[in-house]
Amino acid sequence: MKNKEIIDLLNQDLTGEIEAILIYMRNSFVTSQCKPSRTMEEIAKDEMRHAEKLSEMIVDLGGVPSMLHKELDFGQRGVKGYLKKLVSLEKGAIAMYKDHIEKIPDKKIRKLLTHILHEEEEHLEEFTELLKQM
Numbered sequence: 697m698k699n700k701e702i703i704d705l706l707n708q709d710l711t712g713e714i715e716a717i718l719i720y721m722r723n724s725f726v727t728s729q730c731k732p733s734r735t736m737e738e739i740a741k742d743e744m745r746h747a748e749k750l751s752e753m754i755v756d757l758g759g760v761p762s763m764l765h766k767e768l769d770f771g772q773r774g775v776k777g778y779l780k781k782l783v784s785l786e787k788g789a790i791a792m793y794k795d796h797i798e799k800i801p802d803k804k805i806r807k808l809l810t811h812i813l814h815e816e817e818e819h820l821e822e823f824t825e826l827l828k829q830m
């Protein structure tokens with residue numbers, strides 16, 4: 697696999713992380729209940745760390761972090777709708793990281809993506825648990 701192809705895959709991951717950061721931050725601000733709001737804020741910070749790691753890797757490979765995001769969909773209005781949206785974003789991220797870990801042969805990159813994947817799995821658990829409590 698050429699560096700260019702790896703950079704493209706990592707930029708896809710980065711796009712997902714930026715989407716998550718923006719949606720989680722916004723939903724955290726408009727959620728009045730303390731616990732879900734704080735959780736969204738904390739997890740947005742995790743996603744920022746993921747974006748940072750991905751960007752470093754992209755630059756190390758000679759690429760440029762794209763810093764793009766898709767059109768933002770915050771989910772249906774209200775905390776339940778927001779949490780449902782976040783659950784679906786985490787599921788999407790998990791599927792994408794699993795796919796990219798399988799595709800990318802570089803050991804160091806796979807290790808880092810696997811670490812991120814495990815955090816996404818924890819995020820999914822946290823959001824799912826919060827949703828159950830609503």
Ligand SMILES: [Fe+2]
Pocket residue numbers: 713716742743746789812816
């Ligand atoms: Fe992430």
Ligand SMILES: [Fe+2]
Pocket residue numbers: 716739743786789815816819820
């Ligand atoms: Fe996540």
